[in-house]
Amino acid sequence: MQKLPRSNGATQIVLAGNVWDRAADEIERQANLQVKSPLELTDNSAGRILSIRPRLDRLHWSVIVCTDDSGNPDFTDNRYHVALGYLSNTQSDNADAAVRVMAYPVGDPRRRVVTATNLFENNDQTHNVRPDTVVRVWCDYDSGSPPTLRWSMIVADEGTDNAAPCSQSSSSSSSLSSSSSSSSSSSSSSSSASSTSGSGSASGSGSGSSSSASSGSSASASSSSSGFCTFVYHCDVTCESGGPQAGSVVYDGSVCSAPAGQPANEWFVSEGVADISCRLVYNRVSTTPCTTNGDCPEDDPDSPPSAPDPSDYSTCCSSSSSSSGSSSSSAGSSSSSGSGVTQSITVVTAFDPTTCTVTTQTLNFQNGLLVSVED
Numbered sequence: 001m002q003k004l005p006r007s008n009g010a011t012q013i014v015l016a017g018n019v020w021d022r023a024a025d026e027i028e029r030q031a032n033l034q035v036k037s038p039l040e041l042t043d044n045s046a047g048r049i050l051s052i053r054p055r056l057d058r059l060h061w062s063v064i065v066c067t068d069d070s071g072n073p074d075f076t077d078n079r080y081h082v083a084l085g086y087l088s089n090t091q092s093d094n095a096d097a098a099v100r101v102m103a104y105p106v107g108d109p110r111r112r113v114v115t116a117t118n119l120f121e122n123n124d125q126t127h128n129v130r131p132d133t134v135v136r137v138w139c140d141y142d143s144g145s146p147p148t149l150r151w152s153m154i155v156a157d158e159g160t161d162n163a164a165p166c167s168q169s170s171s172s173s174s175s176l177s178s179s180s181s182s183s184s185s186s187s188s189s190s191s192s193a194s195s196t197s198g199s200g201s202a203s204g205s206g207s208g209s210s211s212s213a214s215s216g217s218s219a220s221a222s223s224s225s226s227g228f229c230t231f232v233y234h235c236d237v238t239c240e241s242g243g244p245q246a247g248s249v250v251y252d253g254s255v256c257s258a259p260a261g262q263p264a265n266e267w268f269v270s271e272g273v274a275d276i277s278c279r280l281v282y283n284r285v286s287t288t289p290c291t292t293n294g295d296c297p298e299d300d301p302d303s304p305p306s307a308p309d310p311s312d313y314s315t316c317c318s319s320s321s322s323s324s325g326s327s328s329s330s331a332g333s334s335s336s337s338g339s340g341v342t343q344s345i346t347v348v349t350a351f352d353p354t355t356c357t358v359t360t361q362t363l364n365f366q367n368g369l370l371v372s373v374e375d
């Protein structure tokens with residue numbers, strides 16, 4: 001940098017024109033100097049300082065609190081005291097576990113409470129976000145000289161009842177807060193995961209109504225209010241000549257709470273599934289709490305229930321009078337004449353359950369003796 005001449009003690013000095021011009025250019029050049037991030041320009045009594053601005057962590061997990069660490073009270077507009085925090089999940093949590101956020105405790109060197117402006121409430125200057133609400137805040141330098149670090153967030157109040165407003169709270173609880181939005185109750189659209197079934201037709205071959213139908217249960221994606229994870233099983237029963245026969249135990253899925261009105265932890269006869277002679281359902285209720293079906297594991301972590309006892313399905317085939325090969329129902333007519341009594345009886349000789357067709361024969365009797373058979 002070229003230096004300008006000094007006065008050397010003279011009270012007056014006359015500058016040549018070219019010297020004045022050089023001095024004016026230098027002063028203007030420095031006064032108009034502008035820098036961009038990461039450079040930072042500041043002024044002090046010694047002159048201007050050009051430095052490199054530290055790199056910022058622009059996003060921070062945080063928790064709304066009522067006062068800062070100096071005891072300054074809560075704001076009344078859309079500004080909030082926000083305690084910086086961290087994700088408190090550990091290696092013991094599953095990968096799909098709800099995210100938890102904790103504010104750094106008092107005494108921790110990372111503890112910091114900042115003032116953040118909620119831009120979501122900028123229009124009406126409201127102050128509706130409750131303490132203990134987990135937020136994500138941004139920080140950035142403003143255009144001042146020197147610049148000031150400013151904090152902002154965009155948060156909508158969800159009307160949570162987990163904490164009272166700061167005006168009704170006597171303490172600034174900045175510790176526990178969970179970022180999962182499950183604090184608001186799930187809508188009560190409870191969907192049944194029941195494997196319901198109905199009694200099939202018992203007229204005809206019992207083997208024809210074997211459990212070829214698909215499982216009638218579905219673990220639906222919605223649930224009602226909080227409950228316990230329930231794991232649903234079913235077992236189909238067929239009506240045969242030797243009596244009802246239970247099939248294998250089949251797992252259907254998990255739901256949050258068993259459908260209303262259904263028993264828990266026991267086999268029961270269900271209703272409403274076509275083409276099944278009899279279906280038994282077992283709702284195994286665990287001790288794992290839940291609020292939605294998604295809170296429950298897809299697979300049952302425990303062993304399936306034992307197969308049903310005959311007493312569990314003793315009523316399944318009580319209305320059936322079928323025999324193993326075919327069940328013969330008959331319809332006939334009789335007449336009397338001078339030559340004796342003539343009687344015709346039509347009997348079912350076969351039944352095809354796949355096409356629901358029957359084969360019949362007509363037996364003709366004269367005075368109680370079989371005289372002819374017609375197909």
